[in-house]
Amino acid sequence: MAGRLGGALHIDSTAWGVLAFRASGGAHEVTEQLCTILVREQDGDGRVCMNRAHPGSYWPTPLAILAWQDSTASQVAQNRAVHFLLNTTGIHFPKSPTEPSAHDPNIKGWPWIEDTHSWVEPTAMCVMALRATGHGQHDRVREALRMILDRQLPHGGWNVGNTLVFGRELYPMPETTGAALVALAGEVDGSEVARSIDYLQGEVDRLRTPISLGWSLLGLSAWDRSPANGLALVERCLGNQDRYGSYDTSSLCLLTLGALADDSKAEKPLFRRLNSKSRPLVAAP
Amino acid sequence: MSDSAHEKSNEGLTRRQLLLVGAAGLAMGSGLLLVPKRYFRMPQHAEAFVAKVDHYQLDVANAITRGIAELGVSPQALKGKRILLKPNLVETASGAPHINTHPLVLRGAIEAFLKLGASAVMVAEGPGHRRDTLAVYEESGLADVLTEDHIPFHDLNYITGYDLPNAGRQSRLKTLTFPGLFREVDWVVSVAKMKTHHWAGVTLSMKNLFGVMPGIYYGWPKNVLHRVGIENSILDINATLKPHFAIVDGIVGMEGDGPIMGDPKRVGVVVMGRNLAAVDATCCRIMGIDPYQVSYLERADNWLGPISEKSIEQRGETIAAVRTNFKLIETIPAHRSLRLA
Numbered sequence A: 001m002a003g004r005l006g007g008a009l010h011i012d013s014t015a016w017g018v019l020a021f022r023a024s025g026g027a028h029e030v031t032e033q034l035c036t037i038l039v040r041e042q043d044g045d046g047r048v049c050m051n052r053a054h055p056g057s058y059w060p061t062p063l064a065i066l067a068w069q070d071s072t073a074s075q076v077a078q079n080r081a082v083h084f085l086l087n088t089t090g091i092h093f094p095k096s097p098t099e100p101s102a103h104d105p106n107i108k109g110w111p112w113i114e115d116t117h118s119w120v121e122p123t124a125m126c127v128m129a130l131r132a133t134g135h136g137q138h139d140r141v142r143e144a145l146r147m148i149l150d151r152q153l154p155h156g157g158w159n160v161g162n163t164l165v166f167g168r169e170l171y172p173m174p175e176t177t178g179a180a181l182v183a184l185a186g187e188v189d190g191s192e193v194a195r196s197i198d199y200l201q202g203e204v205d206r207l208r209t210p211i212s213l214g215w216s217l218l219g220l221s222a223w224d225r226s227p228a229n230g231l232a233l234v235e236r237c238l239g240n241q242d243r244y245g246s247y248d249t250s251s252l253c254l255l256t257l258g259a260l261a262d263d264s265k266a267e268k269p270l271f272r273r274l275n276s277k278s279r280p281l282v283a284a285p
Numbered sequence B: 001m002s003d004s005a006h007e008k009s010n011e012g013l014t015r016r017q018l019l020l021v022g023a024a025g026l027a028m029g030s031g032l033l034l035v036p037k038r039y040f041r042m043p044q045h046a047e048a049f050v051a052k053v054d055h056y057q058l059d060v061a062n063a064i065t066r067g068i069a070e071l072g073v074s075p076q077a078l079k080g081k082r083i084l085l086k087p088n089l090v091e092t093a094s095g096a097p098h099i100n101t102h103p104l105v106l107r108g109a110i111e112a113f114l115k116l117g118a119s120a121v122m123v124a125e126g127p128g129h130r131r132d133t134l135a136v137y138e139e140s141g142l143a144d145v146l147t148e149d150h151i152p153f154h155d156l157n158y159i160t161g162y163d164l165p166n167a168g169r170q171s172r173l174k175t176l177t178f179p180g181l182f183r184e185v186d187w188v189v190s191v192a193k194m195k196t197h198h199w200a201g202v203t204l205s206m207k208n209l210f211g212v213m214p215g216i217y218y219g220w221p222k223n224v225l226h227r228v229g230i231e232n233s234i235l236d237i238n239a240t241l242k243p244h245f246a247i248v249d250g251i252v253g254m255e256g257d258g259p260i261m262g263d264p265k266r267v268g269v270v271v272m273g274r275n276l277a278a279v280d281a282t283c284c285r286i287m288g289i290d291p292y293q294v295s296y297l298e299r300a301d302n303w304l305g306p307i308s309e310k311s312i313e314q315r316g317e318t319i320a321a322v323r324t325n326f327k328l329i330e331t332i333p334a335h336r337s338l339r340l341a
Helices: A011-023 A028-041 A061-070 A072-086 A120-132 A139-150 A174-184 A190-206 A210-222 A230-239 A249-260 B015-029 B060-070 B103-115 B133-139 B142-149 B180-184 B207-212 B223-227 B230-241 B276-286 B295-300
Strands: B046-052 B082-087 B120-125 B153-155 B161-165 B175-179 B187-197 B201-203 B245-255 B263-273 B312-316
Touching (some): A028 A061, A120 A174, A190 A210, A210 A249, B046 B276, B187 B207, B207 B230, B223 B230
Parallel strands (some): B082 B187, B120 B153
Antiparallel strands (some): B245 B263
């Protein structure tokens, strides 16, 4: 799928498209076709990059794993991608006493781009993908869950992954908070993330853009704290395209998943309460 | 950006540093070792224009139009040109509008360039911290202004890129990937904010260009650039992109723990110029900061532009008339020794 109508192939958009199309009850043949495209774009070592010319941009790999979850034809590719993630991490190092940042840089997660530090959102995506494929008890996943908790802001919420720098607490962001809450759901006690749920509940009504709203709805749903007006918020967000122009495919798909997060009639519920004991993220057909 | 400590540079000596070491060796042989290295470089000359604008509600467009004229940019040079304005949109936080370039400065720039004959003006940004660019666009107030003015906004983080050889060669990056949109414009204008920065010392028009690098290739918060060194990356991006113009919003800047957590600082100026290093050096002096103590500016001196006061022709207000010392924090290493005597 293209990032925008008539545009070039975007790997992340294709993966998001599979997830949204499947969740809304789309035809299996269509999602299989899209999965085949993702398989075709996979590198030999299992990574799935934004662009073959930029092999370091492997952050869509967990998205592809989730997209392949319901595709029997993609199982070999999915296994390769899982193997890649389990054997890949960011740049980590012991915390020095003079370190200006408060978080522990030695706890492993996953980076956006090869050879850089691990951050919250790519780590949350990898946790979702690995839990969905039955690797929830793997050491890497357990460490990544610790890493996400370590990056939680003292007053609640997450940002890219910095808590305090030079003694100042930084601002939280709804999109990262939503992703972190999905990854942690079913894994940690509610008291550990209560302040972040409170933060997101306080924010969700004012969110007008698809990435923030989509992830917030998914995050709150994962903890059974969906707002009663979730669909109205989605409708308002869709209406804002008059103001911002058409949303890109990834944003639209994320918003769709947010809208369906609490819909019991959705064909295959996504990103609900993940279970580390191998409960598939996407139910088998 | 708040992650540089975690993207520690693994760079050794750069080619440029090696050349300087070589030059120093030659200087030693000729008895010139005690002369600062800036005097070995070829002299350059540039202009910077400082406009006094006390409030955002005043006629910013008129100040920018006057500045463009005083800087010698003729209407012929702008006629029919497609202009891309790159603001500094970082994050949003209620009560902290001094984080981002003010929307009314962008409106002023849009009006000025259109009035001077540009065929199209657009605004584009790829925020380093927020993945949700539209949220920053909306909450910064920019969406209100651009919607009303029918000016397009582009999210640079998700635009498919094209590669250029790294002309700066300060970092180990062999190529830099810029958004494809840049092939469709004639001028790139850095519309920055006047701020202190806890890793780089200051963030002005040169550092602002971090935001042109697409997040899909560089990550959030532009991790690759931090990993190969913030200063190296600033120089590489500027040397390769060769931006055409700079406008710095110093009406209300940020002092202290910038670029996010600092305090508002009212200066009441807009600083402009065709040479970004010269503009940033002028901003530093207005902020009471010695540009030679800002590592990337010192390295840019007489390469990407002059930073010495005598090489920059000052137009509009004098620096002395508008200088307002920005608060520096002694516990932040990048702030130490920055104060201009």
